[in-house]
Amino acid sequence: MTLLKKAFCLLMALIFTFCIQSKDIILEFKGAYYLPTNGEFKNIYHNGSALYGPEVTIQLCSDRPWYGFASVDYFKKKGNSIGLCSPTHIKLIPVTIGLKYLVPVFRDHISFYTGLGLVAENARIKNCSAFVPLHQSQWGIGGIAKVGAYGYLPHNFVIDMFIDYNFVKIGNSSCVVCTQPYLESMKANVSGAVFGVGLGYRF
Amino acid sequence: MLKHDLLVAFIFFKSELYRVSIVYIMIKKGIKIMIKNWFKIDVFLMLLCMMLSLPVALSAVAPNTVVATINVGVTPAGIALTPDNLFAYVANNNNYSIPSGDSISVLNLVNNTLEQTIIDQDFNEPYTVTINAQGTKAYVTNSNSTTISIIDIATNKIIGTINGFNGPSGMVITPDGRRAYVNNYGASQSVPSGKATTVNVVDLTTDKIIGDPLEVGLAPAALAITPDGEFVYVINYVDGDIDTGTVSIIKTSDNSVEMNAIQGLTGPFAIAITPDGQRAYVTNFGSNNFAPIGTTISVIDLNSNTIVDTINLAIQPSGIAISPDGLFAYATNYNTLYAGQNFSDLTAGQGTVNIIDIATNTVLPPTIAVGQSPDSVAISSDGTYAYISNYTSNTVSVIALQSFYIVAQGSQMQNVFLTQRDIINRLTWSVSGPSLPISYSLYRDAALTDLVALIPATEPLEFLDHNREPNKTYTYYLIGTNNVGTTSVPVVVTVAGSF
Numbered sequence: 001m002t003l004l005k006k007a008f009c010l011l012m013a014l015i016f017t018f019c020i021q022s023k024d025i026i027l028e029f030k031g032a033y034y035l036p037t038n039g040e041f042k043n044i045y046h047n048g049s050a051l052y053g054p055e056v057t058i059q060l061c062s063d064r065p066w067y068g069f070a071s072v073d074y075f076k077k078k079g080n081s082i083g084l085c086s087p088t089h090i091k092l093i094p095v096t097i098g099l100k101y102l103v104p105v106f107r108d109h110i111s112f113y114t115g116l117g118l119v120a121e122n123a124r125i126k127n128c129s130a131f132v133p134l135h136q137s138q139w140g141i142g143g144i145a146k147v148g149a150y151g152y153l154p155h156n157f158v159i160d161m162f163i164d165y166n167f168v169k170i171g172n173s174s175c176v177v178c179t180q181p182y183l184e185s186m187k188a189n190v191s192g193a194v195f196g197v198g199l200g201y202r203f
Numbered sequence: 204m205l206k207h208d209l210l211v212a213f214i215f216f217k218s219e220l221y222r223v224s225i226v227y228i229m230i231k232k233g234i235k236i237m238i239k240n241w242f243k244i245d246v247f248l249m250l251l252c253m254m255l256s257l258p259v260a261l262s263a264v265a266p267n268t269v270v271a272t273i274n275v276g277v278t279p280a281g282i283a284l285t286p287d288n289l290f291a292y293v294a295n296n297n298n299y300s301i302p303s304g305d306s307i308s309v310l311n312l313v314n315n316t317l318e319q320t321i322i323d324q325d326f327n328e329p330y331t332v333t334i335n336a337q338g339t340k341a342y343v344t345n346s347n348s349t350t351i352s353i354i355d356i357a358t359n360k361i362i363g364t365i366n367g368f369n370g371p372s373g374m375v376i377t378p379d380g381r382r383a384y385v386n387n388y389g390a391s392q393s394v395p396s397g398k399a400t401t402v403n404v405v406d407l408t409t410d411k412i413i414g415d416p417l418e419v420g421l422a423p424a425a426l427a428i429t430p431d432g433e434f435v436y437v438i439n440y441v442d443g444d445i446d447t448g449t450v451s452i453i454k455t456s457d458n459s460v461e462m463n464a465i466q467g468l469t470g471p472f473a474i475a476i477t478p479d480g481q482r483a484y485v486t487n488f489g490s491n492n493f494a495p496i497g498t499t500i501s502v503i504d505l506n507s508n509t510i511v512d513t514i515n516l517a518i519q520p521s522g523i524a525i526s527p528d529g530l531f532a533y534a535t536n537y538n539t540l541y542a543g544q545n546f547s548d549l550t551a552g553q554g555t556v557n558i559i560d561i562a563t564n565t566v567l568p569p570t571i572a573v574g575q576s577p578d579s580v581a582i583s584s585d586g587t588y589a590y591i592s593n594y595t596s597n598t599v600s601v602i603a604l605q606s607f608y609i610v611a612q613g614s615q616m617q618n619v620f621l622t623q624r625d626i627i628n629r630l631t632w633s634v635s636g637p638s639l640p641i642s643y644s645l646y647r648d649a650a651l652t653d654l655v656a657l658i659p660a661t662e663p664l665e666f667l668d669h670n671r672e673p674n675k676t677y678t679y680y681l682i683g684t685n686n687v688g689t690t691s692v693p694v695v696v697t698v699a700g701s702f
Contacts, residue, residue: 044621083618083627084667090621125621131669132623171622182672184624 024059024067025203026150028160032196034075034092038189045079045090051194055160057100067100069115069146087128092190094121094166096144108152115146121168123190132183140190142168152202160198167191264689266605267558267571270588271315273599275308277301279592280578281331282599285356286338288312288583291590292354293599294329294343305329307343308599309359312588315601323361325352331579333374333383335407342383344371347390353410367412369399373425376407377455378432383407384453386423386437387416397422397491402437402451404458417460419451427474427483428455429505436474436483436503439463443470443490443497450485452508464508469497473522473579477561478529481505484559486520486534493519493540493549500534502564512564516557524580524589525561526604527637532559533589533602535577551575551595556602573600586637587687603689607636609643611681613698615671628668628677628698640683640691649680651693674700 034051036042053073060066075092098117105112118141125136148162171187264270276295284291291312297304305326311318330346334356341354342365351371353363370390376383382404389399401416402423420439428435435453448468452461472488483505489497500520502512519537526533536555542548554577558567574593577600581590586606592599611632618625634640641660647653656666660683671677677700680693 040619041621044619081618081620083616083625086618086620088620123621127620127623129618129620129625131618131625131627132620136622138622182626182670184626184673186622186624188621 023062026057026158026160026200027054027203028057028158028198028200029054030071030073030160030162030196030198032073032162032164032194034192034194036190036192038191040082041188041190041192043082044088045077048192049075049077051075051092051196055198055200060099065102065104067102067113067115068098069100069117070095070097072096081127081129084129089126091124092121093124094119094144094168098144098146100146102150110152111150113146113148113150115144117144117146118142119144119166119168121166121170121190123170123188138170138188140168140170142166142191156202158198158200158202160200162194162196162198164194164196165191166194264603264687266603266689266691267569268603269571269573269600270603271601272574273310273315273317273601275310275317275592275597275599276306276320277304277597278594279308279597279599280594281329281344282579282581282590282592283332283334283341284312284581284583284590285334286336286584288585288588290318290356291581291599292332292334292341292343293592294332295597296328296330296346296594298328298594305345307332307341307354310590310599312583312590319359321354321359321361323352325350325361325364330372331374333376335376336378336380342374344368344374344385346370346372346388346396349391351385351405363410365405365410365412368403369394369401369416370396371403373423374405375426375428375435377428378430381407382413382455384426384428384435384437384455386419386426388422388424388440397440399423402426402435402453402460414458417453417458418462419453419460420449420463423451424471425473427476429476430478430480434505436476436505438468438471438474438485440470440472440491443488443492443495445469445495448487450503450508465503465510467510468501469495469499471501472497472520475523475525475532476505477525478527482511482561484523484525484532484534486516486523488519488521488537492546494546496540500532500559514559514564514566516566517555517570518552520557521577522579522591524582526582526606527584527586528635530561530608531567532561533557533580533582533604534559535573535580535591537576537578537594539576539595554591554593554596556580556589556591571602573602574598584637587685587689603687605636605691606638606685606689607634607640607683607691609634609640609681609683609691609694611694611696613677613679613696615698615701617702618669624702625669626671626673626702628671628679630666630668630679630681630696630698632664632681632694632696634664634683638685638687640685643681643683646680646682646693647678649693649695651680651682655679672700673702676700 035048055071057069100115102111151159278296278298280296281294291310293308307321309319327345328347343352351365355362369387372388387399422440424440437451441447448471449463450465469487470489483503487497500514517536521537523534538552542550556571574596576594578594589602645655
C-alpha cells in the first residue's frame with residue numbers, strides 16, 4: 001500500500017470517528033481557481049487553472065466553534081519548459097487536514113471562519129523530452145491558511161466561499177527513470193492561492 | 204517489374220546511390236527468370252549492390268591537397284576549363300620540339316583522366332588556351348608562330364585559324380564575347396621571342412584581327428581583363444630584371460593605351476584580377492635566364508593603379524588564379540634553377556602552390572607540393588578544384604580546394620522543467636562559399652574520433668548537446684563535407700559553462 005493510500009485511510013478513519021460523535025457536519029464539493037505564486041511555476045504552466053475536490057467539516061465539540069476539516073483536491077495543467085518549450089503536464093493532489101474556527105452572524109444564517117492546517121501534496125509530472133525522465137512523482141509537505149464564509153440555505157444546503165493559501169515545496173525524490181548522466185534535480189515551489197466556492201449539505 | 208523492385212530501387216535512388224539503383228534493376232531483371240524466391244534474392248541483391256556501390260561512396264578528402272595527377276603532353280603550359288567544368292584543355296608547349304609534340308590535351312574532369320590528345324599541324328608550340336563563355340570554342344595561341352587555332356569543343360577538331368599575330372602568348376575575351384585581346388610576345392625572325400611590343404584586337408564574330416596592333420610595353424607576357432570589361436591589363440616582362448617590368452592598360456572603349464601605367468615589377472609572368480575588380484595580383488617570376496630569381500607577388504590597386512603590397516612567396520612565382528568567391532589566390536612556384544656554372548644544367552626542384560588570403564595579402568598554410576615546374580593555374584567555376592600544369596613533369600595536378608567556409612559559435616542554455624534542469628550546449632554555424640557542404644560532422648576531440656553528430660545540410664545548422672555538466676567548458680570540432688567529398692579544416696568551438 002502506498003503512502004498516499006495509507007494517509008487517505010487514516011484520514012477517513014479519523015473523519016468517521018468524529019462523524020459518528022459530531023452534531024454538525026458539512027460535506028461539500030468545491031470548485032476553485034488555483035493561482036500559483038511561484039514565478040517559475042507560472043512561467044512553465046502559464047499561471048493557474050481549476051482545482052476541485054470534496055471537503056468535510058466536522059464540529060469537534062458540541063457548542064464550541066472549533067471544527068476539523070479534511071479535503072482532497074485535484075489540479076491538472078499543461079505547460080512548456082523554459083528554454084526549449086518542451087511540453088510538460090502536471091497533476092497536483094493536495095490532501096489537507098486542519099482546524100476551522102467559525103463565527104456565526106446574522107442569526108446563524110452565515111458563519112465566517114478562519115482556519116489552519118497541514119498539506120501533503122503529491123505532484124505527478126510528465127516531461128516530454130528525451131533528455132529528462134518522462135514521468136516523475138514527488139511529494140511535498142506544507143501548510144494551509146483559510147478564510148471564508150458559510151451561507152446556510154434552505155433544506156440544509158450550504159454555500160461556502162473561501163480563499164486559501166498553500167505553502168508547499170516538492171522535489172528531489174523518486175524519479176521513475178534517471179538514466180541521464182548530468183541532470184540536475186531541483187525543489188519546486190507549488191505554493192499558491194485558491195479562490196473558490198463550495199456547495200454542500202449540512203447534516 | 205514488380206512494385207516491390209521499384210521500391211527497393213527507389214530507396215537506393217533516394218539515398219543518392221544512383222549507380223546502385225541501376226545495378227540493382229539490371230541484376231534483378233536478369234535473375235528474375237531463374238529465381239522464384241523473391242524475398243531471399245532481394246536480401247542477397249541488396250548486399251551485392253551495397254558492395255558494388257563502394258566505389259560510389261564519398262571518401263573524405265582534406266582541403267588543399269592533391270587528389271589526382273593526370274599525364275598530359277610535352278611541357279604543358281596554359282590550361283582552361285569549359286564553363287560546365289567537365290573538361291580542361293591543356294596547351295602542350297613542346298619545349299623540346301618533339302615530333303607531334305605540339306598538341307592539346309583534353310582532360311575529363313569527372314574522372315580526372317586524359318580524354319583525348321588533339322594533334323594538328325596548325326599547332327606550333329601552343330602556349331595558352333582560352334575558351335569562350337558559351338563553351339563552344341577554344342582558342343589556342345601558337346607561341347612560335349603568327350596564328351591562333353580555333354578548336355570546336357563539340358568535336359575537338361580545328362575549325363579555323365586566325366593569322367596576323369607575332370608569337371601570341373595570351374588571350375582574353377570581353378564579357379560580351381564579341382572581342383578578344385591577344386598579347387604578342389614575339390616569335391618571328393624579324394621580331395624574336397621577348398622583343399615584341401603589341402596587342403592585337405580580334406573580332407570574335409568573324410574571327411579576324413581588327414585595326415592596327417596596339418603598342419604596349421616590351422615583351423607582353425600575359426594579360427587580364429577587368430570583370431566589367433572596361434580595361435585590359437597587360438604585364439610587360441621587359442628583360443626580367445629587378446623592377447624593370449611594367450603594366451600597360453588598354454581602355455577597351457576606344458583601345459587607347461597607357462603604356463607604362465605601373466612600374467616596378469620583376470619579370471612579371473602572370474596576372475589575375477579579383478572578381479570585384481578592385482585588385483590585380485601579378486607574379487614576379489624573375490629573369491628569363493633564371494637569375495635574378497623572382498620570389499614575390501605584387502598587389503595592384505586597380506582604382507589608383509599603384510602597387511599597394513608585395514607578398515613574399517617561394518622561388519619563381521609563375522601562374523596565379525583567384526577563387527570564384529574572391530577570397531583566395533592560388534600561385535605556383537616554378538622552382539627550376541641552374542645547377543651548373545654559367546647557366547648550365549637547368550634542374551627542376553619540388554614545385555609548390557601557395558594560398559594567399561586576399562583580405563590580408565598573407566600566405567596561408569599549407570604549401571601544396573605538386574609536380575615539377577608548375578606553370579599555370581585554373582580554378583573550376585564552382586571553386587571546388589584547382590588544376591596546375593607541371594611544365595617539366597608533363598602532368599596536371601588536381602587540387603581539391605576548400606570551397607566553403609564555416610563560421611561557428613557556441614553558447615550554453617538550459618531547458619527548465621519544474622523539478623529538472625537540462626543544461627544544453629547549443630552550437631550554431633553558417634557557411635559560405637561557391638560549393639557548400641552536404642553534411643557536417645561534429646566531434647568532441649581534435650583527433651576527430653569521438654563523433655557527436657552527423658548533420659545533413661538540409662537540416663537547420665544547429666546542434667544541441669544535452670545533459671552537460673554545470674560549470675564545465677566544452678570544446679567541439681566541426682567539419683563540413685561537400686558533394687565531391689572535400690572536408691573543411693575543423694572549426695573549433697568552445698562553450699564555456701554558464702550555469
